[in-house]
Amino acid sequence: MTAQIIDGKSYAEGLRGRIAGHVARLKAEHGITPGLAVVIVGHDPASQIYVSNKARQTVEVGMYSEKYELPDTAPEAEVLALIEKLNADPKIHGILVQLPLPRQVDPNKVIATISPDKDVDCFTPASVGKVQIGLPGPVACTPLGCLMLLRDFVGDLAGKHAVIVGRSNLVGKPMAQLLLRENCTVTVAHSRTVDLPGVVRGADIVVAAVGRPLMIKGDWIKPGAAVIDVGINRIAAPEKGEGKTRTVGDVDFAAAKDVAGWITPVPGGVGPMTIACLLANTVTTASLINGLAPPSDLTP
Numbered sequence: 648m649t650a651q652i653i654d655g656k657s658y659a660e661g662l663r664g665r666i667a668g669h670v671a672r673l674k675a676e677h678g679i680t681p682g683l684a685v686v687i688v689g690h691d692p693a694s695q696i697y698v699s700n701k702a703r704q705t706v707e708v709g710m711y712s713e714k715y716e717l718p719d720t721a722p723e724a725e726v727l728a729l730i731e732k733l734n735a736d737p738k739i740h741g742i743l744v745q746l747p748l749p750r751q752v753d754p755n756k757v758i759a760t761i762s763p764d765k766d767v768d769c770f771t772p773a774s775v776g777k778v779q780i781g782l783p784g785p786v787a788c789t790p791l792g793c794l795m796l797l798r799d800f801v802g803d804l805a806g807k808h809a810v811i812v813g814r815s816n817l818v819g820k821p822m823a824q825l826l827l828r829e830n831c832t833v834t835v836a837h838s839r840t841v842d843l844p845g846v847v848r849g850a851d852i853v854v855a856a857v858g859r860p861l862m863i864k865g866d867w868i869k870p871g872a873a874v875i876d877v878g879i880n881r882i883a884a885p886e887k888g889e890g891k892t893r894t895v896g897d898v899d900f901a902a903a904k905d906v907a908g909w910i911t912p913v914p915g916g917v918g919p920m921t922i923a924c925l926l927a928n929t930v931t932t933a934s935l936i937n938g939l940a941p942p943s944d945l946t947p
């Protein structure tokens with residue numbers, strides 16, 4: 648079998664188009680322009696690129712964007728004061744503080760200060776709890792993107808055995824909640840799981856989110872399974888020249904694509920979905936803050 652390639656870049660483009668339509672309607676019918684503030688502390692080059700992309704795409708879908716760049720020496724109190732200001736600003740419906748933060752700034756304190764109403768990352772305990780019990784609100788961006796792709800390509804997920812490899816708060820745990828809500832049977836595997844290859848072989852859906860390059864082998868995949876690779880890893884690529892690198896996922900794509908039914912490539916699979924889902928969450932929070940039901944195609 649040769650898997651159908653799940654083109655996340657193209658799906659994300661379509662999603663951004665739908666988001667632009669919702670933003671235009673919110674403006675025309677309710678006078679609401681969804682606003683997203685992104686905050687970066689320090690000069691980590693990868694974070695700078697992410698934050699610039701987030702701010703650019705926010706404007707491209709017609710939303711209001713604010714970007715705050717604080718020096719890497721910024722005291723914790725300054726970061727918390729900025730979040731309090733954004734919590735109180737009616738133009739802002741979403742607040743994203745880019746992680747990681749410099750050592751003097753405690754990420755838990757930062758997250759605890761973000762108003763759950765504006766928590767477009769879905770990091771606060773209140774937002775996480777809402778996802779667990781199925782109340783409307785933002786949903787962790789990467790798992791939301793994975794779910795949208797699975798629903799679109801695979802269809803009804805009910806009854807399928809989903810194995811999530813990785814138990815992070817960012818991806819593994821929220822992914823488990825979302826797939827449970829789809830009536831999957833969910834297994835969360837991790838570094839202490841016994842016989843990981845055997846566990847993955849039982850999966851109709853594999854979500855790989857461990858951050859270990861090419862860890863999941865082709866012969867771990869059940870024929871016809873859907874494989875969603877969240878990993879983004881840089882590895883040496885001597886074939887491209889000395890010192891060169893390439894980006895690979897957590898799954899050995901070259902081998903798995905001959906066995907799976909559907910598979911996301913890296914790059915171009917889950918990656919492009921994350922920012923699109925951040926924008927979707929901003930439409931969701933802007934709607935809820937104003938007493939409107941969020942668009943049903945942007946939330947699970």
Ligand code: GUN
Pocket residue numbers: 743744745746747768788
């Ligand atoms: N750093 C890496 N990924 C993320 C993310 O999804 N949200 C935030 N706030 N920071 C990140």
